[in-house]
Amino acid sequence: MGKVWRSLGVLLALLSPLHGWAADIEKLRIWPAPDHTRLVFDLSGPANHRLFTLSNPDRIVIDIADSRLKASLASLDLKGTPIKDIRSGRRNQKDVRIVLDLSAKNPPRSFDLAPNNKYGHRLVVDLLKPEKPRARTLADTGRENKADPRRDVVVAIDAGHGGEDPGAIGPGKLHEKEVVLAIARELAALLEREPGFKPVLIRDGDYYIPLRKRTRLARKAGADLFVSIHADAFKDPRARGASVWALSERGASSELGRWLAGRENNTDLVGGVGTLSLDDKDEVLAGVLLDMSMTASLSDSLEVGRYVLRDMGKVARLHKQRVEQAGFMVLKSPDIPSILVETGFISNPGEARKLKSRSHQQALARALFNGIKHHFTRKPPAMTWLAWKAKQRGVPYRVVRGDTLSMIASRNGISLKRLREENDLKSDTIRVGQVIHIPAS
Ligand SMILES: [Zn+2]
DSSP states (O other): OOOHHHHHHHHHHHHHHHHSSSSSEEEEEEEOOOEEEEEEEEEOOOEEEEEEEETTTTEEEEEEEEEEEESSHHHHHHOSSSEEEEEEEEEEEEEEEEEEEEEEEOEEEEEOOOOOSOOEEEEEHHHHHOOOSOOOOHHHHHHHHHHTTTTTTEEEEOOOOOOOBSEEEEGGGHHHHHHHHHHHHHHHHHHHSSTEEEESSOOSSOOOOOOHHHHHHHHHOOSSSSEEEEEEEEEEOOOOBBEEEEEEEEOOOSSSHHHHHHHHHHHHHHOOOOOOOOGGHHHHHHHHHHHHHHHHHHHHHHHHHHHHHHOOOOOOOOOSOOOOEEOGGGGGGOOHHHHHHHETTTTHHHHHHHHHHHHHHHHHHHHHHHHHHHHHHHHHOTTHHHHHHHHHHHHEEEEOTTTTHHHHHTTOOOOHHHHHHHHHHHSSOOOOTTTEEEOOO
């Protein structure tokens, strides 16, 4: 028997090269982002690759070992990317060679991604846009704004997921990443029109940004608030309702919270963050700072969360009546109050239909806007236009029994005429409990 098995083994060894390749390149996707372009190869199995660059003209060559190209290169949309053309060939009978013709030098970076519950083996190639030294960056804008004594309140709007990571998927292949980007853009448009506010879209296209980088971008822009926008999915299609989340210092406040936080945090595995990043070297330090300053921004987060939730309750069914807390990584921004808004359940057919409609997206954005505006009007950060405006309006004073308008004026060392004008009063009649703003004398 032993001899038979041995012969069979030899036979199999001889046959194996004809049987197939280590990997098929099944599909190719491309995601242009402002600072890089990402190419993703879907592979049927793990494969070694080698990457090198050539200049005059600029090219990137990717050799994928022992593989076969099944994907179509012609169908790739290269618009908005530095890739002029993409070609393929065979090398040594065994390897697939992919050549990217570039319009400019874009230093590449490549890494493999292991399978997860959405995708199989992947090879990721990022083309990094060279930094222009004179270009204005988000950091410049943030610094300039912070130096202005009447600066705008900066709201960082983070549309969840993007690119390789679709987020939750609802009936009719409705992608969370598209719904939340539409809502984010509506919210940005509302804030843009409002004096004293400046929106910053963390993601403004269909590409992926790692979780840590999202808060880093917000900090660079000098954000006063970080709002992450999402849509839920749950195993049970009956689950429904919008909710607002703030970071919890100690674990999740509900079972669903724990589950959700796990899912939203997992997104980096789907979106693909690569293996090693030098930026994460200060992780320990960041962790310490995080714990120190978390409490201050947490109470602000909860407060703005309450206003947003209240206004969302007017346009959508709420999942819970109070701001929930969970350990979302995307909210771990030490100095910036942050909330995560789940706009509804995309897995619920009824809510998916609403989330897809422009009018509902606008209503949700309006609710977010109202809640945010309410919070900052009540509590304007120092040195902002809103704080200046509030001071102009004066200190509120509640009228008590026995007060007259002229008494209040003389008590505060201002003329009756000025007090009347500042408060838009048609007559001098006031009533107990009425709030009068006392302008600075
Ligand atoms: Zn999400």
